[in-house]
Amino acid sequence: MLLGRLLLFIAAGAQVVPTNLLTNPSFDNGQFDSSAGNQPGLPAGSTAVAGWTAYQVGPPVAGDPVSWLQMPYGNLTPSDFNPQSAYHRWIDLTGYQISATSFGGIRQDIVTTPGRLYLVSFDVGVCVGIQACGLGGGLAGPVFVKATAGSTTRTFVHNPSGVGNLWGTYRFTFIATNATTTISFEGAGSNPINRRYMGLDNAIVEYIGR
Numbered sequence: 001m002l003l004g005r006l007l008l009f010i011a012a013g014a015q016v017v018p019t020n021l022l023t024n025p026s027f028d029n030g031q032f033d034s035s036a037g038n039q040p041g042l043p044a045g046s047t048a049v050a051g052w053t054a055y056q057v058g059p060p061v062a063g064d065p066v067s068w069l070q071m072p073y074g075n076l077t078p079s080d081f082n083p084q085s086a087y088h089r090w091i092d093l094t095g096y097q098i099s100a101t102s103f104g105g106i107r108q109d110i111v112t113t114p115g116r117l118y119l120v121s122f123d124v125g126v127c128v129g130i131q132a133c134g135l136g137g138g139l140a141g142p143v144f145v146k147a148t149a150g151s152t153t154r155t156f157v158h159n160p161s162g163v164g165n166l167w168g169t170y171r172f173t174f175i176a177t178n179a180t181t182t183i184s185f186e187g188a189g190s191n192p193i194n195r196r197y198m199g200l201d202n203a204i205v206e207y208i209g210r
Contacts, residue, residue: 018206021110021118022183023051025203028089032070041096042066042104049091049106057103057186063096065104069199090125090201093145093187103187103198110183110205112150112176117209120149121171122185124158125199128166141166143198144189149174149205150181155188167199173208 024030030050033040041064042054054066070089095104112118126141142159152174160166174181183205187198 018208021112021205021207022108022203024049026089026201027052027068027091027203030068032068032089038070039067039092042068052106052108055105055107055184055186057105057188058101061102065095065102066106067092067095067104090199091185093185093198093200094190094196103189105184105186106200107182107184109180112179112181113207114176114178115210116176116207117173118149118176118181119171119173119204119206119208120147120183121169121202121204122147122200123167123169123202124156125165125167125197125201126158126160127197128160128163142190144187145170145198145200146186146188147172148182148184148186150177165199167201169202 027049030052031048033048040048042048043064044054044056044060046054046066048054049068054064056065068089069092091106093104093106122145124143124145126143128140142157144155144157146153146155147170148154149172152172154172156170158168158170160168183203185200185203190198
């Protein structure tokens, strides 16, 4: 009798832990080119980051549109990252292009069910202050990141106060319209004095309801 009641309670009240539908959501896995130090560039079309494809945003200029960063980098330490971020490796959406109109993006196709509601979340980082993060120069926000899930697009502004490698988490929802949905994140603008760093990490897509 007790076992039956327990099973009934579990069936009625237990919550299923959401599953991240993205492959390699923290960008830790793939073919990391260590010959380029801890910041290899990724040309448009690169699939070096497992599960993801890099692409160009805006007119092509000299340099790769995306860079893939790895600790140690500059003078960053694990304490400079959100606790939930897998800070071992992450993406820079400015790549090696120092331009006001050219950035990088990274995308992945996931399996979805039409008509269902999904939640997307991700972390954006920016270095603020003179010599912040050991990158040299005076860097600052805001940075603008455009996130897209199928036909749903949102642009987020990350403009933290303080000094250092400062991160924020951003979220939006979408209703799937197809069995496959493309998830993408791309640079969409930045402070003129910060065209060299726009961090992306800890991407999550979860099913949250019908």
